Amino acid sequence: MERPRAVERVLREAAPHEIFDALRALIERRHHAVSVELLMADYAMTELRLVHVLPHTAPPLSLLGTAAGRAFSTQEPHCVEGPGATVTVFVPVSVRGDRLGVLSITLPGGTDGIGTDYIGTDHSGTDGIGPDGPGTDGSGANSLGPGMKEEFRGYADALAHEIVVAERDTDLFLQARRTERLTLAAEMQWQLLPGRSCSRPEYSIGAQLEPAYAIFGDSFDWSASADDLVLTVSNGMGEGIDAALLTNLAVNALRNARRAGLDLAGQAFLADQAIYGQHQGHQYLSTLLLRFHLPTGDVEIIDAGSPRIWRLRADVVEPIEMDPQMPLGMFEDSVYIPQRFAVLPGDRLLFISDGVYDALSPAGEKYSLHALARVIIDTRLLPASQVPRAMLEELLGHRGSGPASDDSLVVCLDWHGRPSAA
DSSP: OOOHHHHHHHHHHSOGGGHHHHHHHHHHHHHOOSEEEEEEEOTTSSEEEEOOSTTOOOOOEESSSSHHHHHHHHTSOEEEEOGGGOEEEEEEEEETTEEEEEEEEEEOSSSTTOOGGGOEEOTTSOEEEETTEEEEOSSSOEEOOHHHHHHHHHHHHHHHHHHHHHTTTOSHHHHHTOSSOOOHHHHHHHHHOOOSEEEETTEEEEEEEESTTSOOSOEEEEEEOSSEEEEEEEEOOSSHHHHHHHHHHHHHHHHHHHHTTOOHHHHHHHHHHHHHHHHTTSSOBEEEEEEEETTTOEEEEEEESOOEEEEEETTEEEEEOOOOOOOBTSSTTOOOOOEEEEOOTTOEEEEEOHHHHTOBOTTSOBOOHHHHHHHHHHTTTSOTTTHHHHHHHHHHHHHOSSOOSSOEEEEEEEEOOOOOOO
16 A cells, blocks of 8 residues: 555655646556546636646536535545446545545446455445445445545545645646636735635634636735634725735735734734835725634734624624724824634634625615625534635625626634643
């Protein structure tokens, strides 16, 4: 069996655009696989697209109603029977909670490449991996034995880490994510973002922007240390390149201050000065800055004309109101004073930009607060990584298929609390 370190070494030694080819050759050799494919989630988080050298490609797979989409959504391996007694295993490709795509491995029928180490049983009592390969419970829900599940997860995890590194040096994986061409402003914005989800024992975050291929200035950013999570959410001003440039300036000023060790007020002050110095108050940015103390759940917050915050606690939805302060860059020498609140294990926080509240139906009706509260309740059982996409789908149903007049941003944070030492 290929050990994890051996797999990682094979990927590290491959050229950036060939890391998947190296993994595919390894899996084909080890398991006599019929085919091995990598599917990347597109920017809108609605499809999975096959990684190929452009212009060669294949029709995308929907994230809804497909086996690959199920593996992506549940973040668990899923397998289905195919023609000729083959079995295709779909394994999520994720890194630290950021969902990148799905690894598809089609195994032959019979015992070739599949040893008895992989025998497993699912909850229905049906063999998951027997002498003849992965089994099924008859409904498409399959069980991988622990040996095979661990090995396939190891392949996918190693690939995910290498993709993140390789994207600095190749466009192959970024191009695969596109169902259409990005606007230049959207290209700038997506390159600025940290990811679309992340998780640690204390919290889980999910975020999504729409329109995914033509976003303007809405943005989010996060960074965690041993005891703190810093989260910023910005509601962009303007359209197109101007909006993207303004947001890029603000985010990089905040990062510069954060990495210099400044506290939250210092970060806001430095970003405020950078934007005002560039635009003299003609352009400014509404931003929410938060620092979560991971051991206690204490939250320090600066509401600089921010997106709105909603809290779901014990099935009760309520807004979190803070004293508003000046947007970043509106006036010279603004002073920012942090405020505080606390989160409890089980709390869900949602940060929502004006593009959601101000979205109009074809009849000219605004998306109501009642509708927003309802969709927050309706999505309460979904993990944080899936909530923003589900809420924005609901918004699209209200707005219709016409072009959006503004960005829409949803960030969802589930607070778990730090596990006890016990």
